[in-house]
Amino acid sequence: GAVVSQHPSWVICKSGTSVKIECRSLDFQATTMFWYRQFPKQSLMLMATSNEGSKATYEQGVEKDKFLINHASLTLSTLTVTSAHPEDSSFYICSARDRDAYNEQFFGPGTRLTVL
Amino acid sequence: ILNVEQSPQSLHVQEGDSTNFTCSFPSSNFYALHWYRWETAKSPEALFVMTLNGDEKKKGRISATLNTKEGYSYLYIKGSQPEDSATYLCAFKDRRGSTLGRLYFGRGTQLTVWP
Numbered sequence: 067g068a069v070v071s072q073h074p075s076w077v078i079c080k081s082g083t084s085v086k087i088e089c090r091s092l093d094f095q096a097t098t099m100f101w102y103r104q105f106p107k108q109s110l111m112l113m114a115t116s117n118e119g120s121k122a123t124y125e126q127g128v129e130k131d132k133f134l135i136n137h138a139s140l141t142l143s144t145l146t147v148t149s150a151h152p153e154d155s156s157f158y159i160c161s162a163r164d165r166d167a168y169n170e171q172f173f174g175p176g177t178r179l180t181v182l
Numbered sequence: 183i184l185n186v187e188q189s190p191q192s193l194h195v196q197e198g199d200s201t202n203f204t205c206s207f208p209s210s211n212f213y214a215l216h217w218y219r220w221e222t223a224k225s226p227e228a229l230f231v232m233t234l235n236g237d238e239k240k241k242g243r244i245s246a247t248l249n250t251k252e253g254y255s256y257l258y259i260k261g262s263q264p265e266d267s268a269t270y271l272c273a274f275k276d277r278r279g280s281t282l283g284r285l286y287f288g289r290g291t292q293l294t295v296w297p
Contacts, residue, residue: 070225100285102287107289110271110287163283169231171216172225172228173225173226174225175223175224175225
C-alpha cells in the first residue's frame with residue numbers, strides 16, 4: 067500500500083515552454099501533497115505544500131506564478147513549470163500524506179526536467 | 183532554513199560488514215525524525231519515523247536510534263548486503279510554522295556494498 071506515482075519520469079523541453087508534472091496517490095487519499103526540488107549534490111528542498119481544494123502554500127523564494135500547483139482531488143496534484151528556462155532544470159519529486167497516517171509521507175519516484 | 187547534516191556523504195563497504203551513519207539536526211522544536219532509503223530510479227522508501235528521545239527502532243538488519251536533546255540519530259546496518267546499496271536520507275520535522283509536516287532533508291549518505 068501507500069504508492070505514489072509521478073508522471074512523466076523525465077522530460078526535455080525547449081526554453082519558454084510549460085511542463086506539467088502529475089503526482090497521484092494510488093491506494094490512499096492524500097489530503098496534503100508536497101512538492102520538492104533537488105539540484106545536483108543538494109538536499110531535497112520543499113517548494114510548496116498543497117491541501118486538497120485550497121491554494122498551495124509556497125516556500126520563501128519559490129515563485130508561485132512560475133510553479134503552478136493544483137490539488138483538485140484527494141488523489142491528484144499537478145505542478146506546472148511555466149515558461150521554463152534552463153535554470154529550472156532539476157529533479158522534481160512529490161510526496162503525499164495519508165489522511166489516516168498523519169505522521170508519514172510517501173514519495174513518488176520523481177521527474178527529471180531538462181530545459182534546453 | 184534548518185540545517186540537517188548527514189555523514190559520511192558516501193560509504194563503500196564489503197558484503198557482510200556492518201556500518202552506521204549519522205544524521206544531525208536542530209535540538210529545539212523537535213517533532214519527528216524520518217529515515218528513508220532511496221534506490222536510483224525508485225521512490226524513497228520510508229524506513230522509520232522516530233518521535234521520542236531515546237527511541238530505538240529496528241527493521242530486519244537495519245536499526246536506528248534517536249537523541250533529541252543533542253540532535254542526532256544513527257542508522258545501523260548489520261551484515262550489509264549488495265541490495266542495501268542506496269542513498270539513505272534523514273529528514274527533520276519541527277513544530278514551528280503553519281505548515282506542520284514540513285520536512286527538512288539532509289543530503290543523504292550514499293552506501294555501496296560490494297559483493
